[in-house]
Amino acid sequence: MSFITINNIQKSFDGQKVLKNMDLTIEKGEFITLLGPSGCGKSTLLRIAAGLVSADGGSIFIDGIDVTNVSPKERGVGMVFQSYALFPNMNVYENVAFGLKMKKIEKQHLDERVMNMIKLVGLDGKEKAYPHELSGGQQQRVALARSIVVEPKVLLLDEPLSALDAQIRKNLQKLLRDIQQRLGITMILVTHDQEEAMLVSDRIFLLNKGEIVQSGLPQDIYKHPATEFVARFIGNYNVLGKDEMTQLIGQDPGEGMxxxxxxxxxxxxxxxxxxxxxxxxxxxxxxxxxxxxxxxxxxxxxxxxxxxxxxxxxxxxxxxxxxxxxxxxxxxx
Structure with a gap:
């Protein structure tokens, strides 16, 4: 059985279907991206996996356990949002340590884990800084460290880098991938940025209107789009009808419309x-x-x-x- 199995997940809001019989499997240690335009259902699916939103039907298994009706804190998942959601009255060390303190980890082990995590995200020397003293990229590193330090089974990331400027975003994309590979943690990222998805993912699930329209390795999706939607969304493809194609190349392009x-x-x-x-x-x-x-x-x-x-x-x-x-x-x- 796969590490994460999502079976036949359905969800509607105000009578409108947001997710239509969604099925996907994820292996342990994979970095998966849910990619698609706004309103395609990717964030809803992520929040259902986290237990923040209930599904209308279907089931979710994590590490062989049915968590469909399990509370968020008992699922063993961590979550990083676009908004950093840091405690403003706590410094970097205290923000990262918060989850471990809730688990009543012994201080010696807590200190070691927190300092190692702060170093891993490149914030050594910032332990006593407060959120308002940090840049947006540094705050997102704190949020990432806080989620990873409790060693979740799965880390869910809901467009965590979309509010950052281009250069900081690129740096954090690389950091995110490096951390995931070093720790071997299973991650699911939601984004509408195809370049980000191509850079960090082991596999991509491309969604449109509540359905998975194509999935696979980043290079396979890019080189072999299955539909017009995929070709238009995943890159800068020239998309032409058969008559246009014939006119362009001066010969019949073969089967297809x-x-x-x-x-x-x-x-x-x-x-x-x-x-x-x-x-x-x-x-x-x-x-x-x-x-x-x-x-x-x-x-x-x-x-x-x-x-x-x-x-x-x-x-x-x-x-x-x-x-x-x-x-x-x-x-x-």
């Missing part, structure tokens, strides 16, 4: 099994090390990503020869 092409799939040099595209540059966007070109061919607009260091500097209205590998034309269901 919709197709997806990754913008980085286009090549500057010809190779075997590629399709020549003589396109015109209509737009240029510099995205760090990537330049995204908006292109047009036979009235069809699409985008192509090229590395800055490729030595190519295209201009608006310039003609460009691109080559599209046939295997990178992905039919969608």
């Amino acid at each position: 919709m197709y997806a092409i990754r913008p980085e799939a286009f090549l500057l040099n010809e190779r075997e099994n590629t399709i020549l595209l003589n396109a015109e540059v209509k737009d240029i966007a510099v995205l760090g090390s990537i330049v995204r070109y908006g292109l047009e061919l036979n009235g069809i607009s699409f985008s192509a990503d090229l590395l800055q260091q490729s030595g190519v500097n295209l201009e608006i209205n310039q003609k460009v020869r691109l080559f599209l590998p046939k295997e990178d034309v992905i039919p969608l269901t």
